[in-house]
Amino acid sequence: MKYVILIYSNPNPWGHPTQKLTPEGRALSAEQTDAMDREFDSLMREISDSGEFVTAEALGDPTTSTLYTWGPDGHVATDGPYAETKEQVAGFFIIDTETRERADEIAAHFAQPGGTVELRPVMWPGGDDQ
Protein backbone atom coordinates (compact mmCIF):
# COMPACT_ATOMS: atom_id res chain seq x y z
CA MET A 1 0.00 0.00 0.00
CA LYS A 2 1.30 3.40 -0.91
CA TYR A 3 1.55 6.24 1.57
CA VAL A 4 2.67 9.84 1.24
CA ILE A 5 4.81 11.43 3.92
CA LEU A 6 4.22 15.19 3.75
CA ILE A 7 6.88 17.36 5.31
CA TYR A 8 5.64 20.66 6.76
CA SER A 9 8.28 23.15 7.78
CA ASN A 10 9.17 26.80 7.62
CA PRO A 11 12.89 27.06 6.94
CA ASN A 12 14.32 30.57 6.95
CA PRO A 13 15.75 31.26 4.47
CA TRP A 14 13.82 28.67 2.44
CA GLY A 15 16.09 25.73 1.69
CA HIS A 16 16.77 22.04 2.10
CA PRO A 17 17.28 20.06 4.21
CA THR A 18 14.66 22.12 5.99
CA GLN A 19 15.44 21.05 9.53
CA LYS A 20 18.84 22.72 9.39
CA LEU A 21 17.20 26.05 8.60
CA THR A 22 14.71 26.26 11.46
CA PRO A 23 15.45 27.81 14.88
CA GLU A 24 14.93 24.41 16.53
CA GLY A 25 17.33 22.74 14.11
CA ARG A 26 19.98 25.42 14.51
CA ALA A 27 19.85 25.01 18.28
CA LEU A 28 21.14 21.42 18.01
CA SER A 29 24.79 20.60 18.53
CA ALA A 30 26.93 19.43 15.61
CA GLU A 31 27.03 15.95 17.16
CA GLN A 32 23.25 15.79 17.37
CA THR A 33 22.91 16.96 13.76
CA ASP A 34 25.46 14.41 12.57
CA ALA A 35 23.73 11.62 14.43
CA MET A 36 20.39 12.58 12.89
CA ASP A 37 21.93 12.72 9.42
CA ARG A 38 23.44 9.27 9.85
CA GLU A 39 20.17 7.84 11.10
CA PHE A 40 18.31 9.33 8.15
CA ASP A 41 20.86 8.04 5.63
CA SER A 42 20.59 4.57 7.04
CA LEU A 43 16.79 4.73 6.91
CA MET A 44 16.94 5.80 3.25
CA ARG A 45 19.31 2.95 2.47
CA GLU A 46 17.07 0.50 4.26
CA ILE A 47 13.88 1.52 2.46
CA SER A 48 15.62 1.70 -0.91
CA ASP A 49 17.02 -1.80 -0.44
CA SER A 50 13.67 -3.17 0.67
CA GLY A 51 11.85 -1.62 -2.28
CA GLU A 52 9.64 0.45 0.05
CA PHE A 53 10.96 3.79 -1.20
CA VAL A 54 9.06 4.99 -4.27
CA THR A 55 9.93 8.61 -4.88
CA ALA A 56 10.53 11.95 -3.18
CA GLU A 57 10.71 15.60 -4.12
CA ALA A 58 11.79 18.77 -2.31
CA LEU A 59 9.61 21.79 -3.09
CA GLY A 60 10.56 25.39 -3.88
CA ASP A 61 9.86 28.47 -1.80
CA PRO A 62 6.09 28.76 -1.24
CA THR A 63 6.19 32.45 -2.21
CA THR A 64 7.15 31.40 -5.75
CA SER A 65 3.93 29.44 -6.25
CA THR A 66 0.97 30.55 -8.34
CA LEU A 67 -2.57 29.83 -7.29
CA TYR A 68 -5.33 29.14 -9.79
CA THR A 69 -8.93 29.39 -8.81
CA TRP A 70 -11.97 28.74 -10.89
CA GLY A 71 -14.21 31.65 -11.87
CA PRO A 72 -17.23 31.98 -14.14
CA ASP A 73 -15.06 33.67 -16.79
CA GLY A 74 -12.32 31.08 -16.60
CA HIS A 75 -9.42 30.55 -14.26
CA VAL A 76 -7.99 33.31 -12.09
CA ALA A 77 -4.29 33.32 -11.22
CA THR A 78 -2.84 34.92 -8.10
CA ASP A 79 0.53 34.79 -6.43
CA GLY A 80 1.22 32.32 -3.63
CA PRO A 81 1.74 31.23 -0.99
CA TYR A 82 -1.44 29.20 -0.71
CA ALA A 83 -1.78 29.46 3.05
CA GLU A 84 -0.37 31.97 5.50
CA THR A 85 0.29 29.22 7.98
CA LYS A 86 3.43 28.91 10.01
CA GLU A 87 4.47 25.67 8.32
CA GLN A 88 4.36 25.10 4.58
CA VAL A 89 4.52 21.92 2.56
CA ALA A 90 8.25 21.62 1.97
CA GLY A 91 8.43 18.24 0.28
CA PHE A 92 7.08 14.72 0.14
CA PHE A 93 8.14 11.10 0.11
CA ILE A 94 6.09 8.26 -1.28
CA ILE A 95 6.59 4.86 0.26
CA ASP A 96 5.02 1.51 -0.52
CA THR A 97 4.71 -0.77 2.50
CA GLU A 98 2.99 -4.01 3.32
CA THR A 99 1.14 -2.65 6.33
CA ARG A 100 0.07 0.64 7.88
CA GLU A 101 2.15 -0.24 10.94
CA ARG A 102 5.30 -0.36 8.84
CA ALA A 103 4.40 2.98 7.24
CA ASP A 104 3.95 4.47 10.71
CA GLU A 105 7.33 3.13 11.74
CA ILE A 106 9.04 4.76 8.74
CA ALA A 107 7.17 8.07 8.99
CA ALA A 108 8.09 8.47 12.64
CA HIS A 109 11.75 8.71 11.59
CA PHE A 110 10.93 11.76 9.48
CA ALA A 111 9.95 13.84 12.49
CA GLN A 112 12.34 16.79 12.53
CA PRO A 113 13.10 19.85 14.65
CA GLY A 114 10.86 22.76 13.69
CA GLY A 115 8.53 20.77 11.47
CA THR A 116 5.60 18.38 11.32
CA VAL A 117 5.25 15.24 9.29
CA GLU A 118 1.92 13.91 8.03
CA LEU A 119 1.40 10.29 6.90
CA ARG A 120 -1.59 9.67 4.64
CA PRO A 121 -2.69 6.71 2.54
CA VAL A 122 -2.52 7.12 -1.23
CA MET A 123 -5.68 6.02 -3.04
CA TRP A 124 -5.33 3.67 -5.97
CA PRO A 125 -7.59 3.19 -8.98
CA GLY A 126 -7.86 -0.61 -8.75
CA GLY A 127 -9.98 -2.71 -6.48
CA ASP A 128 -11.39 -6.11 -5.72
CA ASP A 129 -14.68 -7.21 -7.25
CA GLN A 130 -16.38 -7.46 -3.97
Place this chain on the structure above:
Amino acid sequence: MTSAAGLEDVWRECAPHVLGALVRRYGDFDRAEDAVQDALLAAANQWPVDGVPDSPRGWLITVASRRLIDQWRADASRAERERRVLTAVPDDTFATPAADVASASDRDDSLALLVLCCHPTLTRPSQIALTLRAVAGLTTGQIARSFLIPEATMAQRISRAKARLRDDGARFAVPSTAELPERVAAVSQVLSLIFTEGHTSTVGGELMEVSLADEAIRLTRQLYRTLPSNDEVGGLLALMLVTHARRAARCTVDGSLIPLADQDRSLWDAVMIAEGVRIVEAVLPTGQVGSFQLQAAIAAVHAEAPTAEATDWVQIESLYRMLDGVAPGPVVTLNHAVAAAMAYGPESGLAMVEPLLDDPQLRRHHRLYAVHAHVLELAGRSDEARDAYTTAARLATSIPEQRHLNECAARLKPPRPASHRNAGPADPDDGREAVPPDNGLPCRLPECLAKETVAMIE
Protein backbone atom coordinates in the same frame (compact mmCIF):
# COMPACT_ATOMS: atom_id res chain seq x y z
CA MET B 1 3.31 -11.26 -40.82
CA THR B 2 3.34 -11.74 -37.10
CA SER B 3 2.12 -8.76 -35.13
CA ALA B 4 4.46 -6.86 -32.82
CA ALA B 5 2.63 -8.36 -29.86
CA GLY B 6 3.12 -11.82 -31.37
CA LEU B 7 6.84 -11.15 -31.73
CA GLU B 8 7.01 -9.98 -28.16
CA ASP B 9 5.43 -13.26 -27.08
CA VAL B 10 8.14 -15.14 -28.95
CA TRP B 11 11.09 -13.37 -27.37
CA ARG B 12 9.54 -13.25 -23.91
CA GLU B 13 8.91 -16.99 -24.09
CA CYS B 14 12.60 -17.46 -24.90
CA ALA B 15 13.90 -15.12 -22.21
CA PRO B 16 14.25 -17.53 -19.26
CA HIS B 17 15.85 -20.21 -21.44
CA VAL B 18 18.33 -17.73 -22.88
CA LEU B 19 19.17 -16.42 -19.44
CA GLY B 20 19.42 -19.95 -18.05
CA ALA B 21 21.80 -20.92 -20.85
CA LEU B 22 24.00 -17.89 -20.23
CA VAL B 23 24.11 -18.28 -16.47
CA ARG B 24 24.90 -21.97 -16.79
CA ARG B 25 27.67 -21.15 -19.23
CA TYR B 26 29.20 -18.04 -17.67
CA GLY B 27 27.95 -18.11 -14.10
CA ASP B 28 27.45 -14.36 -13.79
CA PHE B 29 23.72 -13.89 -13.15
CA ASP B 30 23.89 -10.15 -12.68
CA ARG B 31 25.57 -9.37 -16.00
CA ALA B 32 23.91 -12.21 -17.87
CA GLU B 33 20.56 -10.71 -16.92
CA ASP B 34 21.59 -7.30 -18.27
CA ALA B 35 22.86 -8.94 -21.44
CA VAL B 36 19.57 -10.77 -21.97
CA GLN B 37 17.68 -7.50 -21.55
CA ASP B 38 19.93 -5.95 -24.20
CA ALA B 39 19.28 -8.87 -26.51
CA LEU B 40 15.51 -8.57 -25.99
CA LEU B 41 15.71 -4.87 -26.87
CA ALA B 42 17.73 -5.75 -29.98
CA ALA B 43 15.02 -8.26 -30.91
CA ALA B 44 12.37 -5.58 -30.39
CA ASN B 45 14.20 -3.35 -32.86
CA GLN B 46 15.29 -5.90 -35.45
CA TRP B 47 12.66 -8.63 -35.68
CA PRO B 48 9.80 -6.39 -36.83
CA VAL B 49 12.05 -5.19 -39.66
CA ASP B 50 14.10 -8.27 -40.56
CA GLY B 51 11.60 -10.94 -39.59
CA VAL B 52 11.89 -13.61 -36.91
CA PRO B 53 15.14 -15.59 -37.17
CA ASP B 54 14.90 -19.34 -37.82
CA SER B 55 15.91 -20.10 -34.28
CA PRO B 56 14.78 -17.17 -32.13
CA ARG B 57 16.36 -18.68 -29.07
CA GLY B 58 19.70 -19.28 -30.79
CA TRP B 59 19.64 -15.71 -32.09
CA LEU B 60 18.99 -14.32 -28.62
CA ILE B 61 21.68 -16.49 -27.04
CA THR B 62 24.23 -15.36 -29.62
CA VAL B 63 23.37 -11.68 -29.21
CA ALA B 64 23.22 -11.88 -25.41
CA SER B 65 26.54 -13.76 -25.26
CA ARG B 66 28.19 -11.06 -27.36
CA ARG B 67 26.79 -8.36 -25.10
CA LEU B 68 27.98 -10.19 -22.02
CA ILE B 69 31.44 -10.59 -23.48
CA ASP B 70 31.52 -6.94 -24.55
CA GLN B 71 30.62 -5.94 -21.02
CA TRP B 72 33.40 -8.04 -19.60
CA ARG B 73 35.88 -6.69 -22.10
CA ALA B 74 34.87 -3.13 -21.30
CA ASP B 75 35.68 -3.77 -17.70
CA ALA B 76 39.44 -3.53 -17.84
CA SER B 77 39.92 -4.19 -14.16
CA ARG B 78 38.67 -7.72 -14.53
CA ALA B 79 41.68 -9.10 -16.26
CA GLU B 80 41.11 -12.62 -15.09
CA ARG B 81 37.64 -12.72 -16.54
CA GLU B 82 38.99 -11.24 -19.74
CA ARG B 83 41.20 -14.23 -20.08
CA ARG B 84 38.31 -16.61 -19.48
CA VAL B 85 36.17 -14.86 -22.03
CA LEU B 86 38.63 -15.53 -24.80
CA THR B 87 37.99 -19.22 -24.39
CA ALA B 88 34.32 -18.90 -23.65
CA VAL B 89 32.90 -17.77 -26.99
CA PRO B 90 29.89 -20.00 -27.56
CA ASP B 91 30.20 -22.64 -30.26
CA ASP B 92 27.46 -23.23 -32.81
CA THR B 93 25.75 -26.09 -31.05
CA PHE B 94 25.44 -23.92 -27.96
CA ALA B 95 24.14 -20.91 -29.82
CA THR B 96 21.63 -22.76 -31.95
CA PRO B 97 19.86 -25.46 -30.03
CA ALA B 98 17.19 -27.46 -31.84
CA ALA B 99 14.30 -25.23 -32.80
CA ASP B 100 12.99 -24.09 -29.47
CA VAL B 101 11.95 -27.42 -28.06
CA ALA B 102 11.69 -27.34 -24.30
CA SER B 103 14.12 -29.97 -23.10
CA ALA B 104 14.47 -31.30 -19.57
CA SER B 105 17.39 -28.97 -18.96
CA ASP B 106 15.27 -26.01 -20.15
CA ARG B 107 12.69 -26.87 -17.55
CA ASP B 108 15.38 -27.14 -14.91
CA ASP B 109 16.76 -23.77 -16.01
CA SER B 110 13.36 -22.12 -15.66
CA LEU B 111 12.91 -23.59 -12.21
CA ALA B 112 16.44 -22.64 -11.14
CA LEU B 113 15.79 -19.08 -12.35
CA LEU B 114 12.49 -18.81 -10.52
CA VAL B 115 13.88 -19.99 -7.20
CA LEU B 116 16.91 -17.72 -7.64
CA CYS B 117 14.68 -14.67 -8.28
CA CYS B 118 12.57 -15.57 -5.23
CA HIS B 119 15.63 -16.22 -3.05
CA PRO B 120 14.93 -15.72 0.67
CA THR B 121 17.65 -13.08 0.95
CA LEU B 122 15.49 -10.70 -1.12
CA THR B 123 12.48 -8.71 0.05
CA ARG B 124 9.11 -9.47 -1.50
CA PRO B 125 9.06 -6.39 -3.79
CA SER B 126 12.54 -7.28 -5.05
CA GLN B 127 11.54 -10.89 -5.69
CA ILE B 128 8.53 -9.72 -7.67
CA ALA B 129 10.55 -7.23 -9.73
CA LEU B 130 13.32 -9.68 -10.51
CA THR B 131 10.91 -12.48 -11.43
CA LEU B 132 9.07 -10.22 -13.86
CA ARG B 133 12.28 -9.10 -15.46
CA ALA B 134 14.42 -12.22 -15.54
CA VAL B 135 11.76 -14.91 -15.93
CA ALA B 136 8.86 -13.10 -17.60
CA GLY B 137 11.20 -11.02 -19.76
CA LEU B 138 9.45 -7.70 -19.10
CA THR B 139 11.41 -4.48 -19.40
CA THR B 140 12.10 -2.37 -16.35
CA GLY B 141 9.77 0.30 -17.76
CA GLN B 142 6.92 -2.16 -18.21
CA ILE B 143 7.30 -3.42 -14.65
CA ALA B 144 7.50 0.11 -13.23
CA ARG B 145 4.36 1.21 -15.08
CA SER B 146 2.48 -1.88 -13.95
CA PHE B 147 3.18 -1.00 -10.33
CA LEU B 148 2.68 2.76 -10.84
CA ILE B 149 6.15 3.63 -9.66
CA PRO B 150 8.93 5.60 -11.38
CA GLU B 151 11.15 3.64 -13.75
CA ALA B 152 14.31 4.85 -11.99
CA THR B 153 13.05 3.43 -8.71
CA MET B 154 12.32 0.08 -10.34
CA ALA B 155 15.72 0.04 -12.08
CA GLN B 156 17.40 0.62 -8.74
CA ARG B 157 15.32 -2.05 -7.06
CA ILE B 158 16.33 -4.59 -9.70
CA SER B 159 20.02 -3.75 -9.64
CA ARG B 160 20.14 -3.83 -5.85
CA ALA B 161 18.38 -7.19 -5.87
CA LYS B 162 20.97 -8.61 -8.26
CA ALA B 163 23.81 -7.18 -6.18
CA ARG B 164 22.27 -8.74 -3.10
CA LEU B 165 22.12 -12.16 -4.75
CA ARG B 166 25.75 -11.83 -5.80
CA ASP B 167 26.92 -10.67 -2.37
CA ASP B 168 25.05 -13.44 -0.60
CA GLY B 169 26.43 -16.06 -2.95
CA ALA B 170 23.00 -17.23 -4.12
CA ARG B 171 23.44 -20.05 -6.60
CA PHE B 172 21.78 -20.76 -9.91
CA ALA B 173 20.73 -24.36 -9.36
CA VAL B 174 17.68 -26.50 -8.85
CA PRO B 175 17.35 -26.75 -5.04
CA SER B 176 17.83 -30.07 -3.28
CA THR B 177 14.81 -32.24 -2.60
CA ALA B 178 14.88 -31.16 1.04
CA GLU B 179 14.90 -27.48 0.16
CA LEU B 180 12.54 -27.62 -2.77
CA PRO B 181 9.12 -27.36 -1.04
CA GLU B 182 10.05 -24.22 0.86
CA ARG B 183 11.58 -22.54 -2.17
CA VAL B 184 8.62 -23.42 -4.37
CA ALA B 185 6.27 -22.05 -1.71
CA ALA B 186 8.14 -18.73 -1.89
CA VAL B 187 7.88 -18.74 -5.69
CA SER B 188 4.15 -19.46 -5.39
CA GLN B 189 3.64 -16.51 -3.07
CA VAL B 190 5.44 -14.22 -5.50
CA LEU B 191 3.39 -15.46 -8.46
CA SER B 192 0.22 -15.08 -6.42
CA LEU B 193 1.06 -11.47 -5.55
CA ILE B 194 1.85 -10.69 -9.19
CA PHE B 195 -1.52 -12.14 -10.18
CA THR B 196 -3.40 -10.20 -7.52
CA GLU B 197 -1.71 -6.97 -8.50
CA GLY B 198 -2.75 -7.54 -12.11
CA HIS B 199 -6.23 -8.76 -11.32
CA THR B 200 -7.14 -5.95 -8.95
CA SER B 201 -5.51 -3.09 -10.85
CA THR B 202 -7.50 -3.47 -14.05
CA VAL B 203 -10.68 -1.58 -13.45
CA GLY B 204 -12.63 0.25 -16.10
CA GLY B 205 -11.10 -1.59 -19.02
CA GLU B 206 -8.13 0.71 -19.34
CA LEU B 207 -5.55 -0.80 -21.63
CA MET B 208 -2.58 -2.04 -19.73
CA GLU B 209 0.64 -2.41 -21.63
CA VAL B 210 1.17 -5.86 -20.20
CA SER B 211 -1.22 -7.94 -18.16
CA LEU B 212 0.41 -9.00 -14.91
CA ALA B 213 -2.44 -11.47 -14.43
CA ASP B 214 -1.66 -13.14 -17.77
CA GLU B 215 2.05 -13.18 -16.93
CA ALA B 216 1.39 -14.77 -13.55
CA ILE B 217 -0.78 -17.44 -15.14
CA ARG B 218 1.84 -18.12 -17.81
CA LEU B 219 4.63 -18.53 -15.24
CA THR B 220 2.49 -20.61 -12.89
CA ARG B 221 1.45 -22.87 -15.76
CA GLN B 222 5.11 -23.30 -16.63
CA LEU B 223 5.96 -24.08 -13.00
CA TYR B 224 3.14 -26.61 -12.76
CA ARG B 225 4.37 -28.32 -15.92
CA THR B 226 7.80 -28.61 -14.29
CA LEU B 227 6.39 -29.81 -10.96
CA PRO B 228 3.16 -31.66 -11.82
CA SER B 229 3.07 -33.44 -8.48
CA ASN B 230 3.08 -30.19 -6.47
CA ASP B 231 -0.57 -29.83 -5.47
CA GLU B 232 -0.20 -26.30 -4.13
CA VAL B 233 1.20 -25.07 -7.44
CA GLY B 234 -1.78 -26.77 -9.10
CA GLY B 235 -4.07 -25.11 -6.56
CA LEU B 236 -2.54 -21.71 -7.29
CA LEU B 237 -2.96 -22.15 -11.04
CA ALA B 238 -6.59 -23.20 -10.55
CA LEU B 239 -7.23 -20.22 -8.27
CA MET B 240 -5.79 -17.84 -10.84
CA LEU B 241 -7.77 -19.35 -13.71
CA VAL B 242 -11.11 -19.36 -11.92
CA THR B 243 -10.57 -15.79 -10.66
CA HIS B 244 -9.28 -14.45 -13.98
CA ALA B 245 -12.30 -16.00 -15.72
CA ARG B 246 -14.39 -13.15 -14.24
CA ARG B 247 -12.31 -10.34 -15.74
CA ALA B 248 -14.86 -9.31 -18.39
CA ALA B 249 -17.64 -9.11 -15.82
CA ARG B 250 -15.95 -7.38 -12.92
CA CYS B 251 -16.29 -3.74 -13.86
CA THR B 252 -18.34 -1.29 -15.86
CA VAL B 253 -16.85 0.78 -18.67
CA ASP B 254 -16.67 3.81 -16.38
CA GLY B 255 -14.45 1.99 -13.90
CA SER B 256 -16.96 0.99 -11.24
CA LEU B 257 -16.48 -2.41 -9.72
CA ILE B 258 -19.29 -4.90 -10.06
CA PRO B 259 -19.47 -7.12 -6.98
CA LEU B 260 -19.21 -10.83 -7.63
CA ALA B 261 -22.85 -11.41 -6.72
CA ASP B 262 -24.07 -8.83 -9.25
CA GLN B 263 -21.88 -9.88 -12.15
CA ASP B 264 -23.33 -11.03 -15.46
CA ARG B 265 -22.24 -14.64 -15.26
CA SER B 266 -22.65 -15.17 -18.99
CA LEU B 267 -19.54 -13.00 -19.36
CA TRP B 268 -17.44 -15.37 -17.29
CA ASP B 269 -14.92 -17.36 -19.29
CA ALA B 270 -16.38 -20.87 -19.16
CA VAL B 271 -13.33 -22.52 -20.71
CA MET B 272 -11.03 -21.00 -18.12
CA ILE B 273 -13.36 -21.99 -15.28
CA ALA B 274 -13.56 -25.55 -16.60
CA GLU B 275 -9.78 -25.81 -16.70
CA GLY B 276 -9.44 -24.42 -13.17
CA VAL B 277 -12.13 -26.71 -11.81
CA ARG B 278 -10.51 -29.71 -13.50
CA ILE B 279 -7.18 -28.91 -11.85
CA VAL B 280 -8.62 -28.31 -8.40
CA GLU B 281 -10.61 -31.55 -8.60
CA ALA B 282 -7.41 -33.39 -9.47
CA VAL B 283 -5.22 -31.93 -6.71
CA LEU B 284 -7.64 -31.63 -3.81
CA PRO B 285 -8.10 -35.32 -3.03
CA THR B 286 -4.38 -36.11 -3.03
CA GLY B 287 -1.70 -35.36 -0.49
CA GLN B 288 -1.86 -32.63 2.08
CA VAL B 289 -4.43 -29.94 1.41
CA GLY B 290 -2.96 -26.43 1.25
CA SER B 291 -4.14 -22.87 1.29
CA PHE B 292 -4.11 -22.29 -2.47
CA GLN B 293 -6.05 -25.50 -3.09
CA LEU B 294 -8.72 -24.47 -0.61
CA GLN B 295 -8.95 -20.95 -1.99
CA ALA B 296 -9.26 -22.43 -5.48
CA ALA B 297 -11.99 -24.76 -4.28
CA ILE B 298 -13.90 -21.81 -2.79
CA ALA B 299 -13.52 -19.84 -6.02
CA ALA B 300 -14.69 -22.90 -7.94
CA VAL B 301 -17.86 -23.21 -5.85
CA HIS B 302 -18.65 -19.57 -6.63
CA ALA B 303 -17.84 -20.09 -10.30
CA GLU B 304 -20.10 -23.10 -10.63
CA ALA B 305 -23.19 -21.42 -9.20
CA PRO B 306 -25.51 -20.50 -12.07
CA THR B 307 -26.79 -17.50 -10.07
CA ALA B 308 -25.58 -15.72 -6.93
CA GLU B 309 -28.64 -16.99 -5.07
CA ALA B 310 -27.75 -20.58 -5.98
CA THR B 311 -24.31 -20.31 -4.33
CA ASP B 312 -23.60 -23.31 -2.12
CA TRP B 313 -22.68 -21.33 1.01
CA VAL B 314 -22.73 -24.42 3.21
CA GLN B 315 -19.92 -25.91 1.18
CA ILE B 316 -18.04 -22.60 1.11
CA GLU B 317 -18.39 -22.28 4.86
CA SER B 318 -16.90 -25.73 5.42
CA LEU B 319 -14.01 -24.93 3.05
CA TYR B 320 -13.31 -21.74 5.02
CA ARG B 321 -13.30 -23.79 8.20
CA MET B 322 -10.59 -25.96 6.65
CA LEU B 323 -8.70 -22.88 5.43
CA ASP B 324 -8.82 -21.51 8.94
CA GLY B 325 -7.16 -24.71 10.10
CA VAL B 326 -4.42 -24.59 7.46
CA ALA B 327 -3.71 -20.86 7.35
CA PRO B 328 -5.44 -19.10 10.23
CA GLY B 329 -5.56 -15.32 10.33
CA PRO B 330 -7.97 -12.49 10.95
CA VAL B 331 -8.77 -11.99 7.28
CA VAL B 332 -9.60 -15.66 6.80
CA THR B 333 -11.87 -15.34 9.84
CA LEU B 334 -13.58 -12.33 8.24
CA ASN B 335 -14.24 -14.20 5.03
CA HIS B 336 -15.36 -17.21 7.02
CA ALA B 337 -17.81 -14.97 8.89
CA VAL B 338 -19.44 -13.92 5.63
CA ALA B 339 -19.83 -17.52 4.56
CA ALA B 340 -21.24 -18.47 7.96
CA ALA B 341 -23.74 -15.60 7.79
CA MET B 342 -24.84 -16.64 4.32
CA ALA B 343 -25.04 -20.33 5.21
CA TYR B 344 -26.46 -20.25 8.73
CA GLY B 345 -27.85 -16.76 9.25
CA PRO B 346 -26.42 -13.39 10.27
CA GLU B 347 -26.04 -14.23 13.96
CA SER B 348 -23.38 -16.86 13.32
CA GLY B 349 -21.52 -14.33 11.14
CA LEU B 350 -21.75 -11.61 13.77
CA ALA B 351 -20.40 -13.94 16.43
CA MET B 352 -17.25 -14.33 14.35
CA VAL B 353 -16.82 -10.68 13.31
CA GLU B 354 -17.44 -8.92 16.58
CA PRO B 355 -14.39 -10.25 18.47
CA LEU B 356 -12.24 -8.90 15.62
CA LEU B 357 -13.40 -5.33 16.25
CA ASP B 358 -10.82 -5.18 19.05
CA ASP B 359 -7.99 -6.59 16.97
CA PRO B 360 -5.29 -3.93 16.65
CA GLN B 361 -4.08 -5.43 13.37
CA LEU B 362 -7.49 -4.85 11.79
CA ARG B 363 -8.47 -1.60 13.47
CA ARG B 364 -7.70 0.49 10.39
CA HIS B 365 -8.63 -2.14 7.87
CA HIS B 366 -11.69 -1.24 5.79
CA ARG B 367 -12.60 -4.88 5.19
CA LEU B 368 -13.37 -5.49 8.86
CA TYR B 369 -16.04 -2.78 8.79
CA ALA B 370 -17.28 -3.75 5.33
CA VAL B 371 -17.88 -7.30 6.50
CA HIS B 372 -19.42 -6.12 9.78
CA ALA B 373 -21.72 -3.78 7.84
CA HIS B 374 -22.79 -6.53 5.49
CA VAL B 375 -23.63 -8.94 8.28
CA LEU B 376 -25.42 -6.22 10.27
CA GLU B 377 -27.46 -5.41 7.18
CA LEU B 378 -28.37 -9.08 6.78
CA ALA B 379 -29.52 -8.99 10.39
CA GLY B 380 -31.78 -6.00 9.62
CA ARG B 381 -29.76 -3.63 11.83
CA SER B 382 -29.69 -0.87 9.24
CA ASP B 383 -28.48 2.06 11.33
CA GLU B 384 -25.48 0.18 12.62
CA ALA B 385 -24.84 -1.22 9.16
CA ARG B 386 -24.85 2.29 7.71
CA ASP B 387 -22.33 3.49 10.28
CA ALA B 388 -20.09 0.51 9.61
CA TYR B 389 -20.27 1.10 5.83
CA THR B 390 -19.34 4.74 6.45
CA THR B 391 -16.33 3.71 8.53
CA ALA B 392 -15.31 1.16 5.90
CA ALA B 393 -15.55 3.80 3.14
CA ARG B 394 -13.40 6.22 5.12
CA LEU B 395 -10.68 3.60 5.58
CA ALA B 396 -10.75 2.20 2.03
CA THR B 397 -7.79 3.13 -0.15
CA SER B 398 -9.21 1.80 -3.42
CA ILE B 399 -11.19 4.50 -5.24
CA PRO B 400 -13.80 2.11 -6.71
CA GLU B 401 -14.20 0.21 -3.45
CA GLN B 402 -14.66 3.47 -1.57
CA ARG B 403 -17.31 4.57 -4.07
CA HIS B 404 -19.12 1.27 -3.65
CA LEU B 405 -19.06 1.44 0.15
CA ASN B 406 -20.35 5.02 0.11
CA GLU B 407 -23.20 3.87 -2.12
CA CYS B 408 -23.99 1.09 0.34
CA ALA B 409 -24.12 3.61 3.19
CA ALA B 410 -26.27 6.04 1.18
CA ARG B 411 -28.72 3.28 0.33
CA LEU B 412 -29.37 2.81 4.04
CA LYS B 413 -30.20 6.44 4.77
CA PRO B 414 -33.04 6.61 7.29
CA PRO B 415 -36.47 7.84 6.14
CA ARG B 416 -37.03 11.58 6.63
CA PRO B 417 -39.45 12.12 9.53
CA ALA B 418 -37.44 11.65 12.66
CA SER B 419 -39.27 13.09 15.58
CA HIS B 420 -36.48 12.18 17.97
CA ARG B 421 -34.04 14.29 15.99
CA ASN B 422 -34.42 17.76 17.35
CA ALA B 423 -30.92 19.11 17.36
CA GLY B 424 -28.68 20.31 14.58
CA PRO B 425 -29.49 21.62 11.12
CA ALA B 426 -31.77 19.58 8.91
CA ASP B 427 -30.10 17.56 6.21
CA PRO B 428 -31.71 18.65 2.93
CA ASP B 429 -30.90 15.29 1.36
CA ASP B 430 -32.26 13.35 4.24
CA GLY B 431 -34.56 10.61 3.18
CA ARG B 432 -34.46 11.42 -0.49
CA GLU B 433 -32.80 8.17 -1.41
CA ALA B 434 -34.30 6.26 1.42
CA VAL B 435 -34.75 2.58 0.84
CA PRO B 436 -36.77 0.60 3.36
CA PRO B 437 -34.26 -1.42 5.32
CA ASP B 438 -35.95 -4.70 4.63
CA ASN B 439 -36.44 -4.07 0.95
CA GLY B 440 -33.88 -5.46 -1.41
CA LEU B 441 -30.71 -7.38 -0.83
CA PRO B 442 -27.90 -6.21 1.35
CA CYS B 443 -24.88 -4.75 -0.30
CA ARG B 444 -22.93 -7.46 -1.98
CA LEU B 445 -20.01 -8.58 -0.15
CA PRO B 446 -16.50 -9.14 -1.01
CA GLU B 447 -15.97 -12.46 -2.51
CA CYS B 448 -13.46 -13.57 -0.21
CA LEU B 449 -10.32 -14.31 -2.08
CA ALA B 450 -9.10 -10.82 -1.67
CA LYS B 451 -5.61 -9.46 -1.96
CA GLU B 452 -5.47 -9.13 1.80
CA THR B 453 -6.32 -12.75 2.26
CA VAL B 454 -3.37 -13.82 0.23
CA ALA B 455 -1.07 -11.28 1.84
CA MET B 456 -2.01 -12.19 5.36
CA ILE B 457 -1.97 -15.92 4.88
CA GLU B 458 1.59 -15.54 3.77
